[in-house]
Amino acid sequence: MKKRKKKNYRRIKKVHFVGTLISLAIVIAIMYGVLAGFVQIVRSYIVESKLSEEYRDFSYLVSLYEQGVNPDDPYLIFDKKDYAYIVKDKDGKVIHKHGEITFDESEEPFQIFFNDMMTVKIHAYFDNENNHFRLREDYVIPDLSIDEYFTLMGDSINIGVENSGVPPEMVTNYDPEGIVTVYGNGLNEKMVSLPLWMTVETEDGSARFIFKAYMNVIVTEYVMFLGIITIVCILFAVVLIITLINAISSFINQNRTKKLFLTDMVTKDRSWISFIMRGEQILRKGSSKKKTFAVVNLQFVKYRNYCMCHSLAEGEKLLREVNKVVVSKLNKGELCAHATNSNFALLLSWDDKDKVKMRLLELIRELEKIDSNHNFSFQAGVDPINVRFNVKGKAIKREDIDLESEYNNAVTARISIGSDESGVAFFDDKLIADQKWIDAVEERQQAGVSREEFKVYYQPKYDPKTDELRGAEALIRWQSPELGFVPPGRFIPIFEENGFITEIDHYMISHVARDQKKWLDEGLKCVPVSVNVSRAHFVEKDLAEQIRDMVDKEGCPHEYVEIELTESAFFDDKKAIIDTINKLKAYGFSVSMDDFGSGYSSLNSLKDMPLDVLKLDAEFFRGDKTGNRGEIVVSEAIKLAKCLDMRIVAEGVEIRDQADFLANHDCDMIQGYIYSKPVTRDEYVEKMKVGKQEKLDQVN
Numbered sequence: 001m002k003k004r005k006k007k008n009y010r011r012i013k014k015v016h017f018v019g020t021l022i023s024l025a026i027v028i029a030i031m032y033g034v035l036a037g038f039v040q041i042v043r044s045y046i047v048e049s050k051l052s053e054e055y056r057d058f059s060y061l062v063s064l065y066e067q068g069v070n071p072d073d074p075y076l077i078f079d080k081k082d083y084a085y086i087v088k089d090k091d092g093k094v095i096h097k098h099g100e101i102t103f104d105e106s107e108e109p110f111q112i113f114f115n116d117m118m119t120v121k122i123h124a125y126f127d128n129e130n131n132h133f134r135l136r137e138d139y140v141i142p143d144l145s146i147d148e149y150f151t152l153m154g155d156s157i158n159i160g161v162e163n164s165g166v167p168p169e170m171v172t173n174y175d176p177e178g179i180v181t182v183y184g185n186g187l188n189e190k191m192v193s194l195p196l197w198m199t200v201e202t203e204d205g206s207a208r209f210i211f212k213a214y215m216n217v218i219v220t221e222y223v224m225f226l227g228i229i230t231i232v233c234i235l236f237a238v239v240l241i242i243t244l245i246n247a248i249s250s251f252i253n254q255n256r257t258k259k260l261f262l263t264d265m266v267t268k269d270r271s272w273i274s275f276i277m278r279g280e281q282i283l284r285k286g287s288s289k290k291k292t293f294a295v296v297n298l299q300f301v302k303y304r305n306y307c308m309c310h311s312l313a314e315g316e317k318l319l320r321e322v323n324k325v326v327v328s329k330l331n332k333g334e335l336c337a338h339a340t341n342s343n344f345a346l347l348l349s350w351d352d353k354d355k356v357k358m359r360l361l362e363l364i365r366e367l368e369k370i371d372s373n374h375n376f377s378f379q380a381g382v383d384p385i386n387v388r389f390n391v392k393g394k395a396i397k398r399e400d401i402d403l404e405s406e407y408n409n410a411v412t413a414r415i416s417i418g419s420d421e422s423g424v425a426f427f428d429d430k431l432i433a434d435q436k437w438i439d440a441v442e443e444r445q446q447a448g449v450s451r452e453e454f455k456v457y458y459q460p461k462y463d464p465k466t467d468e469l470r471g472a473e474a475l476i477r478w479q480s481p482e483l484g485f486v487p488p489g490r491f492i493p494i495f496e497e498n499g500f501i502t503e504i505d506h507y508m509i510s511h512v513a514r515d516q517k518k519w520l521d522e523g524l525k526c527v528p529v530s531v532n533v534s535r536a537h538f539v540e541k542d543l544a545e546q547i548r549d550m551v552d553k554e555g556c557p558h559e560y561v562e563i564e565l566t567e568s569a570f571f572d573d574k575k576a577i578i579d580t581i582n583k584l585k586a587y588g589f590s591v592s593m594d595d596f597g598s599g600y601s602s603l604n605s606l607k608d609m610p611l612d613v614l615k616l617d618a619e620f621f622r623g624d625k626t627g628n629r630g631e632i633v634v635s636e637a638i639k640l641a642k643c644l645d646m647r648i649v650a651e652g653v654e655i656r657d658q659a660d661f662l663a664n665h666d667c668d669m670i671q672g673y674i675y676s677k678p679v680t681r682d683e684y685v686e687k688m689k690v691g692k693q694e695k696l697d698q699v700n
Contacts, residue, residue: 085211127195275337296346301377303342381414458684464663513554530562544583558588618652
């Protein structure tokens with residue numbers, strides 16, 4: 001997962017213009033192919049339609065020559081047609097020629113293809129007699145140069161009468177300046193002839209004829225051809241321009257997207273993604289392998305309070321000032337980025353621990369004075385990134401560095417500061433050990449459930465007046481083959497943090513219901529057992545149905561399972577919690593509030609929550625030096641609960657005087673070491689069988 005994330009980070013940095021260039025190249029190639037194909041089709045049409053007839057005629061004469069039709073003068077059949085031609089033997093020696101030879105035999109010939117029943121490839125030469133165009137037979141006009149040829153594109157072919165040699169009947173327009181307009185063949189079509197020299201070989205290869213042919217092109221056809229080519233070229237240019245515009249637009253949009261990802265929206269400076277990408281790039285460099293770095297989590301303490309007192313806009317403005325101050329203190333090659341709400345991530349060079357600490361404290365002192373009207377606090381957690389060595393003691397590159405993980409270590413170090421005062425803390429061996437413990441617990445948590453390594457302990461609840469067993473609370477312990485006996489304080493906070501606590505809730509409810517069902521079947525006098533359900537569970541709308549189904553699956557009557565909530569749960573979604581409590585009560589479960597008095601909204605909770613049992617926190621009795629105030633609060637709390645038709649359980653009771661006081665004030669049950677510590681399942685069974693338990697005079 002981390003590798004995929006880093007790969008995505010790197011992709012953001014790159015502007016992928018290659019795909020656009022490939023698309024552009026494909027479009028150009030397609031358009032070029034279309035244009036070339038069209039030109040080839042038109043060219044083939046012109047060549048085949050204009051030259052093929054003369055080529056076939058001359059080829060026919062060559063075949064007659066081979067048959068010896070006129071043995072006395074074998075070239076007579078060519079001369080009568082008035083062809084200009086040259087004949088060579090198989091060695092290339094000229095054996096006959098007729099007319100003026102106007103091509104350069106030393107030049108490389110080009111090829112012409114005729115498509116008939118089969119493709120015929122012949123060699124041809126350009127006529128180089130002044131590179132002129134001519135009109136033949138009906139279309140007799142004097143030689144025209146290339147420049148004069150384009151005059152043919154106009155309305156008429158303008159030539160001098162005295163040089164035209166045009167029969168009078170073909171002259172349809174004549175003016176005193178001697179200009180004529182020539183129409184060919186009586187069809188009012190202007191034509192141009194292009195002379196070419198083409199080769200025809202005898203079948204036995206003994207002779208090769210090179211004759212002069214004329215490619216006659218009607219001017220309007222040529223103009224049409226040029227017009228079509230022009231239109232196609234314009235279309236090609238339009239498509240090319242549109243494609244280029246799209247490519248440029250795509251490039252601009254990709255740059256904008258990259259800037260969006262790499263720029264923080266609050267500080268308008270380096271973003272968290274940019275910090276990770278650039279930071280890992282720095283750490284992986286070969287030139288950095290011998291350097292130690294420090295990853296820092298810098299937190300603006302109570303930033304949320306500042307925003308509440310002022311505004312979010314003012315808070316963001318202050319964050320920009322903090323970023324500005326921090327960046328101004330960075331050295332070359334160091335980084336700073338706004339990471340989360342009130343946190344900044346820093347990558348600093350490391351001299352030694354004391355120097356880094358001193359540098360951060362100086363930075364914090366300057367940040368504390370960023371607004372003279374307020375007293376701010378800033379805390380920094382530091383995780384050193386040390387030099388890595390191979391087995392030979394040589395420094396190696398940090399190829400697999402995970403900067404995000406290192407930053408999390410810095411956050412862990414910062415959290416260890418505890419108070420709201422400014423300070424600096426380092427991720428040290430103890431924190432590393434704590435992290436290893438967390439990893440060890442998380443690696444084994446699922447197996448612990450599957451193998452039922454978690455054990456249910458029961459702490460009885462007794463009536464302080466009669467000392468009779470009235471209830472119990474289910475508590476969890478972990479007997480792990482690898483970790484040994486683990487008390488709840490060592491793993492419950494981890495489960496609450498990673499969300500596994502909900503599976504532990506299921507585990508405990510199912511096991512308690514199973515035990516209760518078994519004991520009822522054995523004829524034991526069972527009492528309700530309370531099971532803690534974490535606040536994380538109350539986000540589920542069907543929690544009441546889940547609990548009902550788990551208890552029903554074990555076959556236990558609902559009145560023997562009590563659902564216990566901590567007071568802190570009531571500070572979440574109050575409506576959802578009330579709905580769940582009402583459903584549980586409708587299904588026949590009792591619901592209790594644990595740790596009453598440890599929070600700050602207890603009375604308000606009692607007003608809104610339809611609870612059955614109230615558990616008084618032991619802190620009511622601790623720290624009361626006068627001995628009166630705590631007792632007043634407890635006695636009044638009991639009265640209040642009675643008025644609200646709730647039962648009272650006092651937990652954590654360890655002193656005989658406290659137990660007697662509670663009995664005198666109608667407390668329903670006491671849970672504490674004064675009666676019993678949490679015991680194993682088998683020990684609890686024995687206590688159920690006895691039913692009563694005398695108070696201890698002294699808790700050991």
